[in-house]
Amino acid sequence: ESYRALNGLYVLHDELGSGGFGKVKLATHLLTGQYVAIKIIDKKKIGNDLPRVKTEMDALRTLSHQNICQLYQYIETTEKFFIIMEYCSGGEMFDYIVRKERLPEAEARHFFRQLVQAIAYVHSLGYAHRDLKPENLLLTEELKLKLIDFGLCARPGGPGLVNNKPLDTCCGSPAYAAPELILGQQYLGNRADVWSMGVLLYALLCGALPFEDDNMQLLYRKISNGRYYEPDFLTNSSKELLKRMLQVDPERRITVNELLRHPWLNSTYQAALKWQTIYDKNLVDEDVAREMAYHYGTQLGTMVGKIKEWRFDYLTATYHLLLQLKARGEKFALPPPR
């Protein structure tokens, strides 16, 4: 199907998945020929949840980090929102773990460090993710991890409860939800995120979930007891870290700041975790701007100024996609001015 709003800009291909408010389709950004992921949200379907989508849009506009799927462009029409995002060609972390059954400690560390960096960054901006699970961790072809918030949005400090039912239970799988969240208590998003990261680390290392039961009540019981099976192949340092993260009492749970310095994460790495973003909104890549100035027939300085407005329009999308090509060492050229 095609939409007038995308004509001449993007061509839609097959569906990558469908979530709470809409679906995500693979698409091609015509000017660069690069793939993007387009989340199409039908305004009629979200009804009075519109503020929540606006919050996600605000979150996305501020989030720019090497381990978070980048927002490129967003188009609003009378009936729809089109959210054009970075496409991760490596697919979901979930499928990667299933294929490899479980990851050796060194590989789990490679991915987990990137997740901690993304979450430390999201928390530093006052957001909590609240829906961490393997489906929301995507991979690039260079096996870099990219965090998304596929289902709902992350709200700055807002209550994680919808009509007093924990968010995850009413729409996501609670297997990753912290005990205080499923017990419907008021909770700190940051601490609930640490618990979910503990569940994810367990999944990376063991290829299974620490708390699992088809019966929701028994699953809740297991989560609030916080006891889980420790396979023999787990090293003592992995066991120790998991124990610190899967603390039922949020007060006793390790914090993100302690995580950033934990020996398990830093053991084989020289560099400490670089959780800050590597992107600077005031820094525009000159090679990319020059190519765009050539195509659009403007002075370089004028183009740099336009890019710095970060209007999340087609120009912003073109800039990010050319920058990605350059970062991959690939030639990037736009067709000459019409």
Ligand SMILES: COc1cccc(Nc2ncc(-c3ccc(C(=O)NCC(=O)Nc4ccccc4)cc3)c(OCC3CCNCC3)n2)c1
């Ligand atoms: C190759 O085979 C495959 C196979 C599968 C996928 C891909 N690639 C691929 N790339 C990109 C996406 C995508 C990016 C961003 C968003 C988004 O909604 N961002 C919003 C966002 O991230 N907020 C946010 C982030 C952090 C904090 C706060 C807010 C949504 C989708 C995708 O989707 C497909 C779904 C399918 C169901 N499971 C989840 C992914 N898929 C490729």
